[in-house]
Amino acid sequence: QSALTQPRSVSGSPGQSVTISCTGTSSDVDNYDYVSWYRQHPGKAPKLMIYDVTKRPSGVPERFSGSKSGNTASLTISGLQAEDEADYYCCSYRGTYTSIFGGGTRLTVL
Amino acid sequence: EVQLVESGGGLVKPGGSLRLSCAASGFNFRNYDMNWVRQAPGKGLEWVSSITNTHIHYADSLKGRFTISRDDAQNSLYLQMNSLRAEDTAVYYCARRPSAIGGFDLWGQGTTVTVSS
Numbered sequence: 001q002s003a004l005t006q007p008r009s010v011s012g013s014p015g016q017s018v019t020i021s022c023t024g025t026s027s028d029v030d031n032y033d034y035v036s037w038y039r040q041h042p043g044k045a046p047k048l049m050i051y052d053v054t055k056r057p058s059g060v061p062e063r064f065s066g067s068k069s070g071n072t073a074s075l076t077i078s079g080l081q082a083e084d085e086a087d088y089y090c091c092s093y094r095g096t097y098t099s100i101f102g103g104g105t106r107l108t109v110l
Numbered sequence: 111e112v113q114l115v116e117s118g119g120g121l122v123k124p125g126g127s128l129r130l131s132c133a134a135s136g137f138n139f140r141n142y143d144m145n146w147v148r149q150a151p152g153k154g155l156e157w158v159s160s161i162t163n164t165h166i167h168y169a170d171s172l173k174g175r176f177t178i179s180r181d182d183a184q185n186s187l188y189l190q191m192n193s194l195r196a197e198d199t200a201v202y203y204c205a206r207r208p209s210a211i212g213g214f215d216l217w218g219q220g221t222t223v224t225v226s227s
Contacts, residue, residue: 003154036213038155045203045220046147046155051213089155093211097160097167101147104154 004029004090004102011108017078020105022090023071028100030071034093037066037075040104041086049088050075077107085109112136112216114204119221126194126225132187132204132218140182143207145214146189148200158202159189162210194225 005023012018022029022037029035035053038046048057050066053073063078073092077084090102118130130146146158159168159178166178177190187204201222205214 003156032211034211038214040155045217046214047217048213048215051215057213057215091155091157091213097143097162097165097210098169099145099157099160101155101157 004092004100006088006090006102006105008103009106009108011110012077012080013110014080014082016080017076018080018107019074019076020088020090020107022073022075022092022102024073024092024100025071028092028094029068029073031095032093033068035066035068035073036091037064038089038091039084039086040089046089080109082109114206114216114218116202116204116218116221119202119223121224121226122194123227124195124225127190127192128194128223130189130191130202130204130221130223134185134187134204134206137206137216139180139185143210144180144187145205145207146176146178146187147203147205147214147217148198149203149220150197150200153200156200160207160210161187165210191223194223196225199223199225 037050040046053068115133143162145160161178175193179188201220203220204218206216
């Protein structure tokens with residue numbers, strides 16, 4: 001199965017809000033409320049930012065929020081900061097203990 | 111300190127084998143679903159395999175070439191990779207998941223596997 005679909009890039013100015021979409025199918029995003037989001041800076045390991053569609057791990061700022069409608073999940077980052085410039089990946093459970101990632105989105109803070 | 115540390119990566123010829131290891135510390139290893147996730151150069155993340163106390167699962171693309179295992183007494187996770195191909199070239203990350211369906215909440219720094227003649 002192909003990766004979940006994400007825009008290749010998004011951008012925003014400091015203080016603004018951006019939303020990154022993640023589109024799947026009835027076999028993954030649409031069927032399970034187990035979408036997670038990861039931030040990855042160049043040369044570093046990914047970091048969990050959102051899990052179970054809307055939940056934030058301890059230590060992740062409230063500026064990060066998640067949502068889902070049908071087969072599309074979204075990550076919204078408000079009050080953009082320079083440190084938010086990174087690659088972002090969504091991931092969905094797709095049954096029988098398997099997972100699928102999105103292709104990734106490069107966020108540029110202008 | 112809560113951490114995962116991968117090792118075992120390197121340069122291997124096409125058709126060769128390699129065994130990756132992941133040493134866990136600072137948490138109760140046996141209580142977690144453990145995974146391998148890889149990232150080819152300049153590409154996105156790809157889930158490879160997961161193992162719990164009762165389940166083992168692989169990405170369909172691996173076609174039986176990889177075998178995941180764990181040793182809870184040694185707090186270690188392994189990935190045996192056989193019949194390696196150029197497209198297996200990637201950074202391989204060990205990742206922890208509190209349940210078999212949730213997010214990956216702890217990642218190692220990765221180990222690089224290069225398949226080339």
